Amino acid sequence: xxxxxxxxxxxxxxxxxxxxxxxxxxxxxxxxxxxxxxxxxxxxxxxxxxxxxxxxxxxxxxxxxxxxxxxxxxxxxxxxxxxxxxxxxxxxxxxxxxxxxxxxxxxxxxxxxxxxxxxxxxxxxxxxxxxxxxxxxxxxxxxxxxxxxxxxxxxxxxxxxxxxxxxxxxxxxxxxxxxxxx
Numbered sequence: 001x002x003x004x005x006x007x008x009x010x011x012x013x014x015x016x017x018x019x020x021x022x023x024x025x026x027x028x029x030x031x032x033x034x035x036x037x038x039x040x041x042x043x044x045x046x047x048x049x050x051x052x053x054x055x056x057x058x059x060x061x062x063x064x065x066x067x068x069x070x071x072x073x074x075x076x077x078x079x080x081x082x083x084x085x086x087x088x089x090x091x092x093x094x095x096x097x098x099x100x101x102x103x104x105x106x107x108x109x110x111x112x113x114x115x116x117x118x119x120x121x122x123x124x125x126x127x128x129x130x131x132x133x134x135x136x137x138x139x140x141x142x143x144x145x146x147x148x149x150x151x152x153x154x155x156x157x158x159x160x161x162x163x164x165x166x167x168x169x170x171x172x173x174x175x176x177x178x179x180x181x182x
């Protein structure tokens with residue numbers, strides 16, 4: 001909840017983190033803080049950005065496919081992967097290189113259809129990349145101890161298409177967080 005509050009504040013002030021990973025989340029008592037803003041960019045910044053962005057296991061599909069236009073949804077995808085890891089104690093998408101990373105994402109979530117993420121197919125074609133064909137699984141298969149609300153939130157955060165990912169503010173309004181005093 002506090003991580004999303006931090007991201008909502010950053011995004012509202014026109015910045016995105018670009019390197020969300022467990023190591024960049026600091027915990028002291030009951031307070032959580034975001035750290036390491038070395039790769040942060042202003043949302044209105046003009047690409048091209050640096051080649052390196054985000055630790056591979058938390059990298060969004062559009063970044064893996066070398067998109068030159070990306071923004072705050074990459075932070076949401078990374079946080080979805082982090083939340084899944086908090087449930088399981090291990091990374092959800094542990095790839096060793098970009099193509100393997102995309103394969104891990106497809107293996108878990110299923111291969112996106114071209115109608116669901118047209119821009120992804122355009123990016124893949126530019127790289128000569130062919131999506132591996134996987135049916136995917138319900139997230140519950142990988143995160144059996146998560147509530148239906150948690151799984152629903154994670155599914156939206158881990159959407160291939162960045163346009164379909166909720167903003168940090170929308171995540172905070174999700175039923176998963178009803179127990180928090182907003």
